[in-house]
Amino acid sequence: MNTPNDFSTQFEPERYELRAGPTYHFGLPRRDFFKFLGGGIVIFCLRDSLLAGQEAGRVHRRPDESLPQDIAAWLHVNENGEVTVCTGKVEVGQNIRTSLTQAVAEELSVAPGSIHLLMGDTDRVPFDMGTFGSRTTPTMTPQLRRAASTAREALIGLAAEAWKVDPVKLIAANGAVTDPESQRTASYAELTKGRELAKAIPAEDSLTPPAQWKVMGKPLAKVTGRDIVMGRHRYPSDIKLPGMLYGKVLRPPAFDATLTSLDAHEAEAIPGVTVVHDGNFVGIAAPNPRVAASALAALHAAWQSPPQPSSDELFEYLKKNVEQGEDHNRHVTGSMEKGLADASQRLQQTYTVAYIAHAPLEPRAAVAEWRDGKVTVWTGTQRPFGVRGELAEAFRLTEDKVRVVMPDMGSGYGGKHTGEAAVESARLAQAARQPVKLVWTREEEFTWAYFRPAGVIEISAGVASDGAITAWEFHNYNSGSAAIGTLYNIPNQLIEFHPVKSPLRQGSYRSLAAAANHFARESFMDELAHLAKMDPLDFRLKNLTDARFRDALEAAAQKFGWGKAKPQPGHGFGIAGGFDKSGYVATCAEVAVDPASRQVRVLRVVTAFDCGAVVNPDQLRNQIEGANNMGIGGALFEAIQFANGRILNPHFAQYRVPRFSDAPAIEVVLIDRKDVPSAGAGETPIVGIAPATGNAIFAATGKRLRALPMAPKGV
């Protein structure tokens, strides 16, 4: 759902690391399906386009043909009444395993404990592009709700048939169908016994309205919580196979390096060691990680690499290396000339954002096994099917010869869309003829993954004497176009995204460029407010009619006590807000600047968030708290330093991430809009913290910080 002002979708997509997805061909015959899952009822969620075709009566399928090709997910109720849901979405810490379980429990009227989600196993679940863009809640949740609702109706139908009563008189509740008149009850297990019933979701469906939700809209604890606190959950890096070897990859000293010579004799002489040399790829497989490390150290290689830019010259480099612009990266309304002429005051500023690392606590990891010409890889990725495509391409296989399994992983934040470790472990396993596990070191993860794009953002604007913004020009170089548009009512606008040949490998990061664009826009709004001699909240409201954005700003301000209390000396209050991925956010922050050390500490944060009807308030709060804490890193001190193709700070001792002492007291205000479809919440809550913090630093010190990170060494 886009607001009229949200034209970001017309802009160039900024998921630089993504390639076109493989064409999906799903051809599992119906018989095999029940052999794999057992008897019972299967409900298919068709892709939206196919659902539309079905509505128009174009899809005709004879019974016993192979299953529909274009399936988004399926749901199976087996003969024990257990529910298995297969989806290509994956669990990376955003707790969708829990929220999707709630969606199914709600519509199927079963206990969450009887539902198992099979996620991200490419041989077992239907194709999915990947888990990114906060898409699970707006797309997969309704799909699974419809499937669960269809299953419930099918179960009611079975009971009605057996009891020879009108199905509308029957009730499904607590995993059973009941006839209130005759008091007869049959559990789902009883109803599915001996059945092999496959159904697609009908075009017409009835979902429980949010006001009547019993399971959704309420807290449900993380469904895998007990396994995690006991250390029993197996993350990708925990997978172990019989006879498995341990891999290591020889990394070049710099990006874009070419291997000019390799002496592997010493390494090859170590018992049990396989050395793989294939073009620029050099790797080791060994019986245990210690031997693998010694063998790696025994390799003697020479590399040649071209001269490359450094972080010291980054922003000049970005401005100088703009790629040919395209029309769709430019948005114009009205006339800047007229807008500036109407203004009584004008302002122009430049903001910059550094490259930062996702640094998921679990680095890239994969275990690969070849059997009869087919490779299976267990790995941590947000795009199991994308990684399947990478493997198929790398080994010249058809996709049915590749299986990717994605155990719930140690987070990603947009940083694990790719399958580097999967391809590397598969190459090693192919050569060693045994399964190989490869876990990247922290240094490898900091160096050879991809980064949140750096960028330069230039804004100029004019303000009339009454505080109305009359003109707005916004140029983003390289960081991306997500949330580049403004929700403020400005008659004359010129907004443009300028792609740049990035000096580092870059890709998605939680909220994409929405964090960078909000930092620049909401910092600049603060500067304009001061120029217009208006309170920053009043100034925003003066230029804003979007009701949901106004509500978010006012809710955050009220909870924070904006305009009521004065900050004590050395402290400052800041406010910022915005809109992205169908969610509205506003954040107020209080910072303290230490008079001696000049270090900045964020003391208190209030975030108000509206993402439509809330699916799980407690998990949503957790996401918002976490987004703020993570965002403090990018706001204040995280930055990748690099020179000549090398990362200079690839360790947690050198690359500072937020720790306990950085975490502020966080209050969350949930604006639960039961009348609006639920939007995702993993990303957008991160966009407010950087500008709110910067604006608070200005309030505390009079110093305007326009570069992210703002205060790596204090103000």
Next chain:
Amino acid sequence: MSKVTELLINGVKYSVDVDAGASLLSVLRDDLDLVGSKYGCGEGQCGACTVLLGGAPRRSCITPVGDAASKPITTIEGLEKDGHLHPVQQAFLDEDVMQCGYCTSGMIMTSVGLLKVHPNPTEEEIAHYLEGHICRCGTYPRIVAAVRRAAKSLQEVRS
């Protein structure tokens, strides 16, 4: 290099055959398949690998297994007793702390160590004690709340 042949982990004697200089984390995970202790950095900077050595929290990734051979080792797998979670484990569930959960076992082990020497820590003391741990998901406030909750429930058990 000298060899380590026996380790006492969670009250169980394990036979191993590893160089004394190997990291305890690698031996736990790769030789014994006790994978609850996590690799996060290998440099003692993130705390995901924390175990108790003689009851005190130690970074197993930078602890040579030789240093651990003479002391009882407790890992996350050894906290639960007869189907009952340790109060710190239970508190992490009750506060619904986890997002990805990858840092959780290390956080729990250090918190168990903290509550042994400091049964009633303030929020500031908890944050200070856990400063060497990283939760990239940013669940810090919930972790502090969970340790407070665990401290209370341990005190109730004692009194």
